[in-house]
Amino acid sequence: MYPNSKASEMLAVLATIDPATQAAGAVSTGWVSVANHLGFLALVQTGVLGTSTTVDAKLQQALDSVGTGAKDISGKTITQIVKATGDNKQMLVNVKSEELDTVNGFGFVRVTVTVGVATSITSAQLLGVNPRYAPADVGNQAGVIQVI
Numbered sequence: 001m002y003p004n005s006k007a008s009e010m011l012a013v014l015a016t017i018d019p020a021t022q023a024a025g026a027v028s029t030g031w032v033s034v035a036n037h038l039g040f041l042a043l044v045q046t047g048v049l050g051t052s053t054t055v056d057a058k059l060q061q062a063l064d065s066v067g068t069g070a071k072d073i074s075g076k077t078i079t080q081i082v083k084a085t086g087d088n089k090q091m092l093v094n095v096k097s098e099e100l101d102t103v104n105g106f107g108f109v110r111v112t113v114t115v116g117v118a119t120s121i122t123s124a125q126l127l128g129v130n131p132r133y134a135p136a137d138v139g140n141q142a143g144v145i146q147v148i
Helices: none
Strands: 011-022 025-028 037-046 054-062 071-077 090-096 108-116 120-131
Touching (some): 011 025, 011 108
Antiparallel strands (some): 025 108, 037 090
């Protein structure tokens, strides 16, 4: 543990699906390199869900930044969220670098959120945790405009 470190120095906002009204279908973050962090955390959020809506989310890995060879990361899929109990909820999905198929060259990750049935409010963030070489916040995406 690092008692003198700020939380913002230990994690970076690498990619997002910004809060929006999402139509039925899948939306994904961009592909992010795993080279600079020891772990990753996906934060998936729902707002008000449409009638009979389902929400699924998963972490995926790929060989490069365009998604070559994309495949799901084993065990990194949320339990489906349904309208009856799913309004205004948050789901956290942790992944460590050793859970990725880096031996076979899979060095990029992303989050995919899939809405089924009806338009619903969703968002997701992919956070890099425990930087390898520098404070993590130097890796924040351009949308992060303040760190206080």
